[in-house]
Amino acid sequence: MKFELEESLRGAPDKELLEDMCRSAMALGKETITMAEYEKIGKAHPSTIQRRFGSWPKALELAELKPSRSKIGISDNELFENIKSLWITLGRQPRYSEVRAPNSLFSVGTYENRFGSWSKALHETVAWVNSEPADQPEQVAEEHRCTMDSILQTPSAKRRTRREISDRQRFRILVRDGFRCKACGSSPLVKPGVELHVDHILPWSKGGETTDDNLETKCAQCNLGKGNAFHA
Numbered sequence: 001m002k003f004e005l006e007e008s009l010r011g012a013p014d015k016e017l018l019e020d021m022c023r024s025a026m027a028l029g030k031e032t033i034t035m036a037e038y039e040k041i042g043k044a045h046p047s048t049i050q051r052r053f054g055s056w057p058k059a060l061e062l063a064e065l066k067p068s069r070s071k072i073g074i075s076d077n078e079l080f081e082n083i084k085s086l087w088i089t090l091g092r093q094p095r096y097s098e099v100r101a102p103n104s105l106f107s108v109g110t111y112e113n114r115f116g117s118w119s120k121a122l123h124e125t126v127a128w129v130n131s132e133p134a135d136q137p138e139q140v141a142e143e144h145r146c147t148m149d150s151i152l153q154t155p156s157a158k159r160r161t162r163r164e165i166s167d168r169q170r171f172r173i174l175v176r177d178g179f180r181c182k183a184c185g186s187s188p189l190v191k192p193g194v195e196l197h198v199d200h201i202l203p204w205s206k207g208g209e210t211t212d213d214n215l216e217t218k219c220a221q222c223n224l225g226k227g228n229a230f231h232a
Helices: 014-027 035-041 046-053 056-062 076-090 108-115 118-130 148-152 167-176 220-226
Strands: 196-200 215-219
Touching: 014 035, 014 046, 014 056, 035 046, 035 108, 046 056, 056 108, 076 108, 076 118, 076 167, 108 118, 118 167, 167 196, 167 215, 196 220, 215 220
Parallel strands: none
Antiparallel strands: 196 215
């Protein structure tokens, strides 16, 4: 077997990079190419092309190739949900190199194609998480409970928020609390198997609202042992 260096296009003229993208797409019998596909058969690294032209979609446009499949068929919400799940799995902000199977449903190239860069994808995800879910607007809700507390209090008291904690709000609290139990400090990052809950500090039955400042992270053991007690 002949020993030789692998050819690289780092530092090559723009035209040569674009031509290699076209060559690679033709080798696949396609009119476009994803970053993951190009990384396998292209002579340059996808990040080299991204830095040179600003983004993968822009490079595809300049090479007169069609948008890659990641531009269609996948909603922004699906991409955000995937980052959220990956963030929870890792217990921290996912890094560029960690956006891959089996933990991630989509490659980092998908995010770069859609948002221009991984950093921009993270910023968009944070904005999405911090926005109010369209299907769970803050609204007046009524609590109907046949308990001694509800009998002694004004019946059907109006509430500003719903009792249920949305997935996005739960994620916000986990990130804010560093994926650690606020009572004992347990964390799945330190002790695998630790289950974290997000619950009301002032219980809903005591008049507590489902707002970020009335929610905190607790491990299953501390949360289940809390009952209806709350901080003074």
